[in-house]
Amino acid sequence: xxxxxxxxxxxxxxxxxxxxxxxxxxxxxxxxxxxxxxxxxxxxxxxxxxxxxxxxxxxxxxxxxxxxxxxxxxxxxxxxxxxxxxxxxxxxxxxxxxxxxxxxxxxxxxxxxxxxxxxxxxxxxxxxxxxxxxxxxxxxxxxxxxxxxxxxxxxxxxxxxxxxxxxxxxxxxxxxxxxxxxxxxxxxxxxxxxxxxxxxxxxxxxxxxxxxxxxxxxxxxxxxxxxxxxxxxxxxxxxxxxxxxxxxxxxxxxxxxxxxxxxxxxxxxxxxxxxxxxxxxxxxxxxxxxxxx
Amino acid sequence: xxxxxxxxxxxxxxxxxxxxxxxxxxxxxxxxxxxxxxxxxxxxxxxxxxxxxxxxxxxxxxxxxxxxxxxxxxxxxxxxxxxxxxxxxxxxxxxxxxxxxxxxxxxxxxxxxxxxxxxxxxxxxxxxxxxxxxxxxxxxxxxxxxxxxxxxxxxxxxxxxxxxxxxxxxxxxxxxxxxxxxxxxxxxxxxxxxxxxxxxxxxxxxxxxxxxxxxxxxxxxxxxxxxxxxxxxxxxxxxxxxxxxxxxxxxxxxxxxxxxxxxxxxxxxxxxxxxxxxxxxxxxxxxxxxxxx
DNA sequence: GAAGGTCTGTGCAAAAATGCAATCATCGCG
DNA sequence: CGCGATGATTGCATTTTTGCACAGACCTTC
Numbered sequence: 001x002x003x004x005x006x007x008x009x010x011x012x013x014x015x016x017x018x019x020x021x022x023x024x025x026x027x028x029x030x031x032x033x034x035x036x037x038x039x040x041x042x043x044x045x046x047x048x049x050x051x052x053x054x055x056x057x058x059x060x061x062x063x064x065x066x067x068x069x070x071x072x073x074x075x076x077x078x079x080x081x082x083x084x085x086x087x088x089x090x091x092x093x094x095x096x097x098x099x100x101x102x103x104x105x106x107x108x109x110x111x112x113x114x115x116x117x118x119x120x121x122x123x124x125x126x127x128x129x130x131x132x133x134x135x136x137x138x139x140x141x142x143x144x145x146x147x148x149x150x151x152x153x154x155x156x157x158x159x160x161x162x163x164x165x166x167x168x169x170x171x172x173x174x175x176x177x178x179x180x181x182x183x184x185x186x187x188x189x190x191x192x193x194x195x196x197x198x199x200x201x202x203x204x205x206x207x208x209x210x211x212x213x214x215x216x217x218x219x220x221x222x223x224x225x226x227x228x229x230x231x232x233x234x235x236x237x238x239x240x241x242x243x244x245x246x247x248x249x250x251x252x253x254x255x256x257x258x259x260x261x262x263x264x265x266x267x268x269x270x271x272x273x274x275x276x277x278x279x280x281x282x283x284x285x286x287x288x289x290x291x292x293x
Numbered sequence: 294x295x296x297x298x299x300x301x302x303x304x305x306x307x308x309x310x311x312x313x314x315x316x317x318x319x320x321x322x323x324x325x326x327x328x329x330x331x332x333x334x335x336x337x338x339x340x341x342x343x344x345x346x347x348x349x350x351x352x353x354x355x356x357x358x359x360x361x362x363x364x365x366x367x368x369x370x371x372x373x374x375x376x377x378x379x380x381x382x383x384x385x386x387x388x389x390x391x392x393x394x395x396x397x398x399x400x401x402x403x404x405x406x407x408x409x410x411x412x413x414x415x416x417x418x419x420x421x422x423x424x425x426x427x428x429x430x431x432x433x434x435x436x437x438x439x440x441x442x443x444x445x446x447x448x449x450x451x452x453x454x455x456x457x458x459x460x461x462x463x464x465x466x467x468x469x470x471x472x473x474x475x476x477x478x479x480x481x482x483x484x485x486x487x488x489x490x491x492x493x494x495x496x497x498x499x500x501x502x503x504x505x506x507x508x509x510x511x512x513x514x515x516x517x518x519x520x521x522x523x524x525x526x527x528x529x530x531x532x533x534x535x536x537x538x539x540x541x542x543x544x545x546x547x548x549x550x551x552x553x554x555x556x557x558x559x560x561x562x563x564x565x566x567x568x569x570x571x572x573x574x575x576x577x578x579x580x581x582x583x584x585x586x
Numbered sequence: 587g588a589a590g591g592t593c594t595g596t597g598c599a600a601a602a603a604t605g606c607a608a609t610c611a612t613c614g615c616g
Numbered sequence: 617c618g619c620g621a622t623g624a625t626t627g628c629a630t631t632t633t634t635g636c637a638c639a640g641a642c643c644t645t646c
Contacts, residue, residue: 006373006376006377006380007302008301008302008304008305008369008373009300009301009302009303010302011301011373011376012301022592022593022594023593023594023595024592024593024594025593032634032635033634033635033636034593034594034595035594035595035596035634035635035636036633036634036635038594038595039633039634040633048380048384049380049384050380050383050384055594056593056594056642057592057593057594057640057641057642057643058592058593058594058641058642058643059592059593059594060594065383065386066383068379068382068383068413068414068415068416069376069379069380069383071379071413072372072375072376072378072379072380072414073376075372075375075376076301076369076372076373076375076376078372079365079368079369079371079372080299080301080304080369082365082368082369083299083304083362083365083366083368083369084299085365086361086362086364086365087299087341087342087343087362087365089361090343090358090359090361090362091341091342091343093358120364121361121365122361123361315622315623315624316623316624316625317622317623317624318623325604325605326604326605326606327623327624327625328604328605328606328624328625328626329603329604329605331624331625332603332604333603348624349612349623349624350610350611350612350613350622350623350624351612351613351622351623351624352622352623352624353624
């Protein structure tokens with residue numbers, strides 16, 4: 001093709017180099033010779049009229065000031081993944097409903113956006129979201145896909161850690177001194193363990209088994225609530241109290257029953273949810289819990 | 294590279310074939326031989342495991358049921374354009390503020406989204422939006438970029454027709470019989486001309502010089518208002534009255550003063566606004582005005 | 587400080603992609 | 617119905633790309 005125009009496929013190798021930091025590593029990942037990778041990086045830089053990498057004897061490092069360029073290349077990668085999904089769907093059209101269960105927090109924040117993405121990618125696949133704060137249904141699994149903050153994955157389920165949910169303490173600006181407790185299903189969550197240790201029961205004014213309810217209680221000035229960052233940060237009525245609790249976070253698992261993992265449409269939905277959550281990782285983790293356990 | 298994996302650059306040629314409908318036409322557009330185009334289409338179909346085109350002796354037609362695939366390929370193209378912009382910006386970093394003027398309707402609907410896109414693409418470029426319903430400032434141009442519904446472009450400005458703004462009649466469900474008029478700067482708009490012809494002045498209950506004000510008046514049940522589809526469709530308080538007015542639409546121009554058209558950051562903003570408006574063309578035109586003059 | 591490993595960079599031969607030109611099919615038009 | 621135009625397809629020569637092998641640089645480890 002023409003020498004001056006940007007070869008889209010070169011973007012893929014530039015991305016691999018940016019990720020691995022070396023020509024050799026990128027070459028292994030791509031399954032080609034490292035000389036090829038070097039020449040194609042040289043070609044894309046020539047086409048771009050600009051150096052993308054700093055070359056050292058130890059590897060290729062992304063040149064300073066190229067973050068936006070890298071982000072644009074990642075956009076292309078995402079688009080290519082969307083194309084691959086569209087092709088898979090055209091090859092073997094999927095249809096049917098996939099039942100997704102998650103906590104009420106996630107069902108009201110990120111999952112609707114994911115559902116819209118899926119509707120755009122696979123014509124016949126509908127997703128049905130069921131908010132369910134109990135953990136028990138993970139084993140019974142009357143849903144096809146479960147999206148759950150949890151320390152580990154129960155036996156019989158397969159899935160991935162897609163992101164981490166960060167927690168922080170939030171309260172209305174009047175800043176009451178007492179706390180709001182976590183009851184019911186929430187009492188197994190990681191923040192509940194800290195609360196039980198650090199805060200004497202006398203300081204707990206009220207409690208609830210839903211972060212959404214806790215958020216409203218906190219906004220009404222009833223106390224300090226431990227909330228997922230994604231809930232607390234978005235609420236203008238609340239302020240984050242940074243020193244009140246050490247950074248805390250939990251893995252978010254996206255899982256299906258082992259027997260269902262092979263069903264194409266279920267697999268598609270699981271993968272898209274995991275990918276979409278990964279894209280929102282920073283938002284889910286929040287500013288306070290960057291280095292939490 | 295590997296034969297089974299999707300070559301991103303092949304997506305570009307598949308897109309060209311889908312657009313031109315023939316191998317030869319796509320080859321001309323890409324500046325390569327048609328034999329190359331044919332072999333690369335064959336390759337991407339092999340990699341996809343699926344035929345994308347129906348081959349006839351008259352050309353290549355997109356196979357039925359491939360609309361989603363085409364849309365995904367267009368997503369990739371958009372991402373590649375974003376990459377090219379990011380590269381241009383990295384090559385010659387732009388900085389400074391671009392002043393954009395438009396009608397209050399557009400300033401409140403599509404332009405904020407566009408501004409966010411620009412902020413994501415070019416680090417140092419800020420955009421300042423000024424709502425101004427008068428047309429006079431097009432000639433003086435105390436802004437850098439003007440986004441205006443108008444029949445034609447005044448002398449001294451250069452730009453493109455980016456989309457079309459469709460109009461329809463909206464009213465609250467109580468459906469009053471009388472109308473709301475267009476005054477001030479709006480009296481030059483195309484819907485005003487129809488209103489002056491078709492509706493006797495006695496039937497006009499009130500008027501305003503802003504579609505936003507007219508929308509509120511209509512929502513309050515004060516009469517039937519001619520509104521841009523993008524305003525009327527999004528408002529749950531309003532219903533569209535389809536037979537009340539023939540389909541009507543106006544070109545939306547995205548323009549700069551000729552002397553400023555060469556300034557890189559201004560050119561960038563103008564092009565991104567035009568592209569972004571084009572992406573929202575259906576939304577701007579609305580369901581009623583598909584075949585309006 | 588030598589040895590082993592990893593990495594970049596570069597000739598050279600093999601493989602693949604491309605351009606060219608010829609052929610065949612189809613459509614529109616006089 | 618023949619004629620010209622447009623376009624797909626295919627064989628072949630050429631150009632480009634890739635893989636391979638090797639050299640040199642740098643780091644880690646013993």
